[in-house]
Amino acid sequence: MGVTDTSSAARRYGTAILCVTFMLVVRLAFGPLMGSNSPLLAFTLAILAARRFGGLGPCLLATALSILCGLFFFIEPRFSFAIANSQEISGLVLLAAFGIFTGLFPGIVPDPRPQERRLAGIPLLRRMALLAGTFFALLILTRILYVDFQREQKRQSWVTHSYQVMVEIRGLRSTLEDAETGQRGYLLTGDETYLEPYRLAVRIEQSFRLSLRKLTADNAGPRAILDDVDQLVPARLASLRATLELRRKGGIEAAIGRLRTGYGKRIMDRCRVTLGALEGNERRLLETRSAEAQVQAKSTYWTLGFGGSSMLLLLVVAGVVIDRDIQNRERARQALRCSQERLRMALHAANAGAWEWDLRTNANIWSEEIWELYGLPPHSCEPSYEAWRRVVHSDDRARAERILGEAACEGTDIDLEFRVGDQPGPQHWLMARGQPLRDANGKPERFAGIVMDITRRREAEEALRERERNLRRFTDAAPVAIAMFDTQMRYLAASQRYRDDYEIGPRQLIGRGHYDVFPEIPEAWREIHRRCLAGAVERNVGEPFLRADGTEQWIRWEIQTWRQADGSIGGIVLFSEDITAQKQAEERILQLHAELEQRVVERTEELQASNKELEAFAYSVSHDLRAPLRGIDGWSLALLEDYAPQLDENAKEYLERVRSETQRMGC
Amino acid sequence: MNAKRILLVEDNPSDVGLTQRALPKGRIANDLVVAEDGQEARDYLFGTGAHAGRDTSELPSLILLDLKLPKIHGLEVLRRIREDPATKRLPVVILTTSKEERDVAAGYDLGVNSYITKPVDFQQFAEAIANLGLYWLVMNESPPKTVSPA
Numbered sequence: 001m002g003v004t005d006t007s008s009a010a011r012r013y014g015t016a017i018l019c020v021t022f023m024l025v026v027r028l029a030f031g032p033l034m035g036s037n038s039p040l041l042a043f044t045l046a047i048l049a050a051r052r053f054g055g056l057g058p059c060l061l062a063t064a065l066s067i068l069c070g071l072f073f074f075i076e077p078r079f080s081f082a083i084a085n086s087q088e089i090s091g092l093v094l095l096a097a098f099g100i101f102t103g104l105f106p107g108i109v110p111d112p113r114p115q116e117r118r119l120a121g122i123p124l125l126r127r128m129a130l131l132a133g134t135f136f137a138l139l140i141l142t143r144i145l146y147v148d149f150q151r152e153q154k155r156q157s158w159v160t161h162s163y164q165v166m167v168e169i170r171g172l173r174s175t176l177e178d179a180e181t182g183q184r185g186y187l188l189t190g191d192e193t194y195l196e197p198y199r200l201a202v203r204i205e206q207s208f209r210l211s212l213r214k215l216t217a218d219n220a221g222p223r224a225i226l227d228d229v230d231q232l233v234p235a236r237l238a239s240l241r242a243t244l245e246l247r248r249k250g251g252i253e254a255a256i257g258r259l260r261t262g263y264g265k266r267i268m269d270r271c272r273v274t275l276g277a278l279e280g281n282e283r284r285l286l287e288t289r290s291a292e293a294q295v296q297a298k299s300t301y302w303t304l305g306f307g308g309s310s311m312l313l314l315l316v317v318a319g320v321v322i323d324r325d326i327q328n329r330e331r332a333r334q335a336l337r338c339s340q341e342r343l344r345m346a347l348h349a350a351n352a353g354a355w356e357w358d359l360r361t362n363a364n365i366w367s368e369e370i371w372e373l374y375g376l377p378p379h380s381c382e383p384s385y386e387a388w389r390r391v392v393h394s395d396d397r398a399r400a401e402r403i404l405g406e407a408a409c410e411g412t413d414i415d416l417e418f419r420v421g422d423q424p425g426p427q428h429w430l431m432a433r434g435q436p437l438r439d440a441n442g443k444p445e446r447f448a449g450i451v452m453d454i455t456r457r458r459e460a461e462e463a464l465r466e467r468e469r470n471l472r473r474f475t476d477a478a479p480v481a482i483a484m485f486d487t488q489m490r491y492l493a494a495s496q497r498y499r500d501d502y503e504i505g506p507r508q509l510i511g512r513g514h515y516d517v518f519p520e521i522p523e524a525w526r527e528i529h530r531r532c533l534a535g536a537v538e539r540n541v542g543e544p545f546l547r548a549d550g551t552e553q554w555i556r557w558e559i560q561t562w563r564q565a566d567g568s569i570g571g572i573v574l575f576s577e578d579i580t581a582q583k584q585a586e587e588r589i590l591q592l593h594a595e596l597e598q599r600v601v602e603r604t605e606e607l608q609a610s611n612k613e614l615e616a617f618a619y620s621v622s623h624d625l626r627a628p629l630r631g632i633d634g635w636s637l638a639l640l641e642d643y644a645p646q647l648d649e650n651a652k653e654y655l656e657r658v659r660s661e662t663q664r665m666g667c
Numbered sequence: 668m669n670a671k672r673i674l675l676v677e678d679n680p681s682d683v684g685l686t687q688r689a690l691p692k693g694r695i696a697n698d699l700v701v702a703e704d705g706q707e708a709r710d711y712l713f714g715t716g717a718h719a720g721r722d723t724s725e726l727p728s729l730i731l732l733d734l735k736l737p738k739i740h741g742l743e744v745l746r747r748i749r750e751d752p753a754t755k756r757l758p759v760v761i762l763t764t765s766k767e768e769r770d771v772a773a774g775y776d777l778g779v780n781s782y783i784t785k786p787v788d789f790q791q792f793a794e795a796i797a798n799l800g801l802y803w804l805v806m807n808e809s810p811p812k813t814v815s816p817a
Contacts, residue, residue, distance in 0.1 A: 627681070627785075633787060634792065638688060
């Protein structure tokens with residue numbers, strides 16, 4: 001809607017204007033070659049092109065433009081909207097008829113676009129009525145124009161008539177004058193040849209008079225004057241003949257004598273006056289008739305202009321209205337087709353089929369997809385409740401029939417999942433959904449709905465359940481105490497070890513609040529939980545947990561957050577380990593260690609005491625033994641030094657031995 | 668009186684004799700006063716006991732001190748010497764058979780000037796005595812005799 005529509009309409013109507021302009025230029029360019037031969041023929045091509053490329057509205061617009069252009073450029077008088085020849089109107093009417101017919105009955109123009117054929121969407125009767133109406137309007141217009149033209153031509157003919165009368169009057173007058181001039185020439189010269197105009201006048205004057213009498217028969221006014229003319233003109237001619245006779249017989253003198261009487265001149269003057277009166281009378285008539293003719297021409301012009309333009313306007317407006325109607329219908333139709341196509345594609349994409357079940361006859365209507373869903377060759381049997389029943393897996397049959405029976409009895413919606421086929425191998429799961437269609441009494445008489453293949457969904461669900469079971473097993477069997485909480489500190493999962501460690505027993509955990517299960521949890525720990533829910537990771541290598549029953553449990557724990565798929569914190573995971581036994585063992589070890597330390601200290605002291613004794617002994621040994629040795633050595637040397645002369649070599653040697661032994665011992 | 672007197676504190680008469688022999692060999696002619704135990708050494712130095720009434724201003728120029736002494740141990744004697752203002756500057760050389768580190772450390776801790784282990788070989792012993800005398804009595808500048816009471 002909106003912009004696209006507007007621009008599309010502008011394009012289509014623009015095409016019509018372009019077609020007409022193009023053909024007009026072509027026709028004008030080839031004008032010298034073609035002359036005035038069928039000038040409107042070129043526009044039929046423009047109309048056809050507009051129908052083909054624009055549609056109905058543009059076709060009628062092209063028709064209107066063609067008529068205007070033809071009238072202005074080609075119909076005499078050219079370059080004016082006036083019409084010289086009323087017969088030309090028929091050409092324009094034919095062009096209009098052609099345009100309307102082409103517009104309303106597009107079959108005559110081959111059109112590849114399917115939506116254009118949808119003009120059939122307008123009922124034929126309506127189109128015929130439209131066509132007839134337009135024709136009728138055209139006929140009335142033509143008739144009015146025709147009568148108008150008749151009237152104008154009559155007026156014109158009366159003008160011509162007056163001119164004719166005046167021509168006759170002047171002819172008569174000049175004939176008389178010519179006769180007089182010729183007679184005068186003969187009187188003077190006696191030459192017979194001068195009498196030629198006179199003789200002509202005698203021959204034709206009566207025909208002038210008769211003609212005048214006939215021409216003025218419609219008018220009573222000049223009749224009396226004509227009676228005068230009928231007397232005066234023969235009288236004048238008779239006077240001229242009399243004078244001629246005198247010339248012939250009595251010579252020139254006799255003729256001049258007759259002339260001098262002035263009789264002829266008087267008659268001639270009266271003739272002139274009478275004919276002048278007659279002409280004056282006719283001139284007055286002419287003036288009146290010219291004025292009338294002008295008024296008539298103006299009226300015709302206006303009739304033509306007003307009638308023609310309102311006709312064209314009507315044409316264009318009708319065209320535009322119908323065209324818009326067609327476009328709207330086409331859009332609505334297309335939208336419907338689109339939505340049907342979408343529905344079909346949606347069913348196809350969902351691997352679904354549509355069905356209907358008549359409760360009275362048990363007959364079914366199945367869409368094409370159903371056969372494949374039921375694992376049947378297409379149209380291999382008559383679709384019916386029984387045919388469906390056979391398709392259902394024997395294990396599911398009783399349940400499925402019960403559900404359908406209930407729905408049929410109570411008129412409730414059908415919602416059923418069942419397997420099809422008894423053949424071995426992977427089984428297909430189908431889901432049927434349907435709603436009751438009720439009769440006038442509100443009693444369900446039919447069901448309509450869809451059936452779709454949900455095997456993959458079932459498989460996925462089963463796989464998910466299996467995974468969930470595995471996860472549950474994993475959690476339960478995990479050899480650690482682990483629990484998972486949501487942001488409200490409610491249990492989502494807990495391992496069996498967790499239940500054992502904290503002696504939860506058979507109580508339900510999942511869904512319950514951590515602090516409801518353990519009201520004894522100190523505020524410090526709750527604060528830690530809050531921090532962890534805000535994203536922190538905390539751990540403690542060992543901390544006492546004072547249970548409600550007064551026992552103390554030593555806990556090593558670590559808390560981490562877990563996150564949802566979108567990255568937001570979903571809660572915390574608490575990993576904990578009961579290290580009470582370990583802690584007790586540790587304390588025992590510490591105690592043993594302290595005892596051992598004490599024992600070591602005692603032993604060391606004992607050892608130190610004995611060491612001291614030993615040291616004292618070694619000291620005294622070293623000191624007390626070395627001192628005598630030095631004495632032995634010293635005094636042996638003193639003996640050697642002081643008493644050398646009295647000692648024989650043997651004694652000296654012995655002394656040296658004493659010394660050397662002493663020294664060996666002291667080293 | 669010869670100022671350069673040597674006090675030998677030694678309980679072993681053999682060693683006293685050997686020392687007396689060794690000094691002349693090293694051309695040391697100083698007087699040798701012998702105290703046979705710690706008690707006597709102390710009495711001599713401070714004019715007490717057997718040496719009561721002795722002019723204690725006459726102090727030896729060098730004390731050769733054995734450690735393993737009867738009555739009072741050599742280290743105790745040394746401690747007394749260093750404690751007394753009158754004797755605290757006296758050059759004291761420990762001359763002993765003991766090579767115990769404990770004794771050496773204790774000796775130096777108490778302010779001994781030198782620690783000599785008596786060699787078993789007499790000639791070496793005589794040499795050591797001679798060097799000792801030469802060093803402490805000749806080469807070394809003696810400490811001032813009088814000590815200001817403050």
